[in-house]
Structures are given as C-alpha cells and as structure tokens.
Amino acid sequence: MGDGAHGHARDRVLNVPMLGGETRAARADLVNRLSVGPDFPARGDLGLEIADLHVQVASCDAGWTRRLARSFGAFRGAESRQSDTVARLCLAAPSRLWRDESPEPRVVRSAPDAIGVEHRDMVAMLALDGSRMDVLQPPRLLSTENALRVLFGLLLVRRGGLLLHAAGVVRRGAATVLFGRSGSGKSTSAQLARGRPILGDDLVALRRVGSDWLAYSTPFGGASARRWRRPRAVPVSRLYRLRHGPELEARDLPAARAIAELVQCAVLPAAAASDQALAFERCVEIQAAVPVRELFFPLDPRLWRWLDEREL
Amino acid sequence: MSASFELTSRPIRRAGVAWRVVDGEAVMVLPATGKVHTLNQVGTRFWQLADGQRTFGEVIDLLAEEFDAPRERIEQDCREFARELASRELISVTAA
DSSP states (O other): OOSTTTTOOBOSSSSSBOOOOOSHHHHHHHHHHOOOOTTOOOOOEEEEEETTEEEEEEESOHHHHHHHHHHSGGGBOOTTSOOSEEEEEEEOOOOGGGOOOOSSOEEEEEETTEEEEEETTEEEEEETTSSEEEEEEOSOHHHHHHHHHHHHHHHHHHTTEEEEEEEEEEETTEEEEEEOSTTSSHHHHHHTOTTSOEEESSEEEEEEETTEEEEEOOSOSSHHHHSSOOOOOEEEEEEEEEEEOSSOEEEEOOHHHHHHHHHHHBOOTTOOHHHHHHHHHHHHHHHHHSOEEEEEEOSOTTHHHHHHHTTO | OOOOOOTTSEEEEOTTOEEEEETTEEEEEETTTTEEEEEOHHHHHHHHHOBSSSOHHHHHHHHHHHTTOOHHHHHHHHHHHHHHHHHTTSEEEEOO
8 A cells, every 4th residue: 555646645653544535435445444553652541431331542642642631531430440442542634534424423344353433533443342442533522432432332232231312310319311312302301400410411321230220421422421520320210212292291111112212212333233133132121120101391391390299 | 025925935034133022012123224113913923923934824824813803804914014024124935
C-alpha cells in the first residue's frame, strides 16, 4: 500500500493512509486496513467503569487523554482494577471522510476474529472476543462516545446485561426505568423527576447480579450525562415502555410484547448475529424478573406524583 | 423466496431465529436483521408445530382440533400466515 500514487499523507501510527475520503467504499477500505500495531505509542490512558465493567482507554495523543479524563471523570475506574478490555484511540484530522450521515454504526467487514465498524465519525476494528477495540476518529468527544457505546453495548450483553434507550429515576431506593425510542419522552420524564436521583435520560445499563437486575448510569448522552457521578447501582423495580398519550395511564403489557419492546429499545450497535441472539435472551430474562408495563405520558409535569400516588 | 404450501409439504422454522413462547404467545427475532415479531396464539401454535416433521396438512388438522374451528377457515388462516412468515424469512418449506 503506497501513498505516492494518491498523494495522501500516511498516519504515523496506523498503517493506513489519511484519505481525502469521498466515498463509503473508501471508508470501508480504511476499516479493512485499520490495524494498530503492538508498538502503539500510548500517550497516557485512563480506566473507565460502567456497570461494573472496566475498560482501559489508551490514546496516542496526550492532550486527548487529558480531555477524556476531564470529560469522563465521573466514570473513572480504580487504577488497580483489572480491565475487561482495552480501547485504543488514534486521532485523524477532520476531513470529508467523517461526513457519513448514517445515524447508527454499521458493520462493514467481518473477519474470523474481528469486525469492522463505521459510523459517521469513527471507524473501528473490534476483536470478536471483546478484548480490544482499535479506533480511528477525529478529535471530537462524540466520536469517542460512539466508539465506547459500541464496545460497552457488546460487553454488557456478554456479561449478563443490556444497554437500553431509557431514562432511570430512583424512587424509594429502587430504579424506575422508562424506556422508549427517540422522542418518546425519556428526557422530559427525567427532567420532571426533580429532587430524585437520576440515573440517566438517554441510555441506562441493566445488568443481572445474582437473581436481581440492577440499573446503572452511563456516560452516554453528551456532556450532561457525564457531568456528575450518578447513583452507582440500583435494583430495578419497574420498567415502563413510554408512549405519548392524551392522559396519564399505565397498562399491563403482554409478556411477548414486553420482550419485543425491550428488544427494539436495546442498544447493540454493530453486533454479530450471536450477540443479537444474546441481547434477545437478556430481554427475555428482564421481562421474567421485572414487571413491564406501558405508560402513556402526555408530557405532564404531574408524572412522578401520579406514579407515587398509585404506587406504580 | 416464493413458498409453495402444498398440503404434503413440510413447513420448518428457519435456523438462527431466536424465539420464546411466553404466556402462549411467541416472540422472535432474526439476529441477522434484528427485526422482532410477535405471534398470537394460533400463530404461536403454528410456529411450534412447524418443525419440519409434520406436513402442512397435518398442522392444519391439529390446529383445527386444538382450536375447535372449521378446518377450511384454519387452512385459509394458515396459508396467509405461512406466506407472511415466509416473506419475513422466518420459515421455509420442504417439498413433499
């Protein structure tokens, strides 16, 4: 692979050219050749802990590592903790390569031991065993967040958990989790929960510990999600599928439909079929353990008082 | 794939579909696509019986008996249902 024919600069760390990048084919080709060598020049690293999963994040740029430490500080893990996996980040200059409009990560290549993932602002190679993720991204925090979301979504399903599009609010020592698609009212419901600990308003991690399901906050959802340390792990007592409706109403949800709704709100970008099947199993397990109902919500500020009065 | 549901053919669930029956209703997902589907009680029984061992006619007979319904109506429902499942790549059909 030479750079002379195309006149492209070569990234000094990765064995890939820095493309002017006009097409998806070029990005897919980039994924194919993305490989971070054993002499990856880490300029600092930090440990992140989400849902009791520990990831060591190494960057080839010291300034970027410091910036990540400031931004994700509320989710720093203990330095002595053994990592479940390693994420290695290399920065690339912003270019037209990063203007893919795809809203969700895509698997663009599969190999016997790794899958390639691309998103609007990063390309990555993820080892199938989840031990390592190598990422090429522009210097944007959202890019790192998207890469980590792919990684943690995968690690969670393999460790008895699930990442869910949900808001989480702590009431009487337990988590009420309201899940739903974009625009269903998750953020609004969290904003209305004044005075109650908030696990999150966009992505919540659920994980089985023994016979219980616990809910965890995550750093995903922009700067506001990482601003302060949220409650660490809270038993889940209620799950509601959030929907718009003319008035506040809670309805029972048949088990099969409840599982289907959970599957549709699970966050597992760019996963192999075996991991999609695992995510399905997690949804079956969650539904069997925690009551799942439908909650119709007209963006009414009385939401939480209404739930409390009915002991829902 | 255009499926032919002759009474002597054998419907069979596609390998790789993850599914469960809870409270008499099936929920399933095709991991390759991530699409999730739920089935009502009759559809769930059809799904459970579509193991490749029974003919389409035998499945209809069993359902007519289980649900105490006219066979002609069950057959019509099964044909429509089987076409829907086949279009979603959830079942295939082996020839007689």
